[in-house]
Amino acid sequence: MAFAAVVGVSLAVMTGPAVAQARANAQADQDRSARERIFTRNLPPSGRYVAESGQTFLLDRSGTRILMRFERSSEIWVLRPTPAPRGDMIYRNDAGDQVLRVTPDGAMTLFTSSAPQGAPVSNGGPGPALSAPTLTPVQLWNYIVRQSGRASAALGRLVQVDVDIQPGSEAVAADALTTAVDAVIRMARSSNLREEASQVRRIVITDTGRPGVGFGAGTLRIVINAEAGLAGRPSSARIVRVVAARD
Numbered sequence: 001m002a003f004a005a006v007v008g009v010s011l012a013v014m015t016g017p018a019v020a021q022a023r024a025n026a027q028a029d030q031d032r033s034a035r036e037r038i039f040t041r042n043l044p045p046s047g048r049y050v051a052e053s054g055q056t057f058l059l060d061r062s063g064t065r066i067l068m069r070f071e072r073s074s075e076i077w078v079l080r081p082t083p084a085p086r087g088d089m090i091y092r093n094d095a096g097d098q099v100l101r102v103t104p105d106g107a108m109t110l111f112t113s114s115a116p117q118g119a120p121v122s123n124g125g126p127g128p129a130l131s132a133p134t135l136t137p138v139q140l141w142n143y144i145v146r147q148s149g150r151a152s153a154a155l156g157r158l159v160q161v162d163v164d165i166q167p168g169s170e171a172v173a174a175d176a177l178t179t180a181v182d183a184v185i186r187m188a189r190s191s192n193l194r195e196e197a198s199q200v201r202r203i204v205i206t207d208t209g210r211p212g213v214g215f216g217a218g219t220l221r222i223v224i225n226a227e228a229g230l231a232g233r234p235s236s237a238r239i240v241r242v243v244a245a246r247d
Contacts, residue, residue, distance in 0.1 A: 048127035053119035095237035169226035176233035
């Protein structure tokens, strides 16, 4: 069944208050990054890693954030470190899920839904850096149309997409939209979450307001912080929990 995409795109010039908010967000992000670097000394280097469970992922430590992407997925995870007993470090996604655990000597364990008890990880060699693609406003518009089509096909009816951002936020906005659509599609394919996914009728991406994700009256609203890069948008795990009202 074919669907016509209903898409709204707005690019605005940043006002004085918007600039001040962006600077405040950037400063907070820098402070947070400095704290996190203290807890990453025992983390293995960037590269490709293979878990005994058979899962392969890329780890990127080249920037101020720890980035991770499973080899068969398009989503890039931003991991946050927290100390654990015996000098271990736990790296979690923004939903609070434990993803990696690293011992003081660098031994790594991966935690996923298929390996909830953890699977030992070994180094599989070098890997590419992870980053969101650069898009022009025209490319973003075309991208939005495709993502609206993906969500509509998964739910069997039209899902409207609206993007209201400042110039320069295109890459993070596109990544946030992809992550949101991936989350909706995954829910639609799940017998336990299909009903909740069917409630999504509109996806809104904006960079105005406090960063976060909310859901109500059929609208999934995501506020991004483009200054924070990939860390400025929610993960699919976070989106699923909000739509499923599991927060």
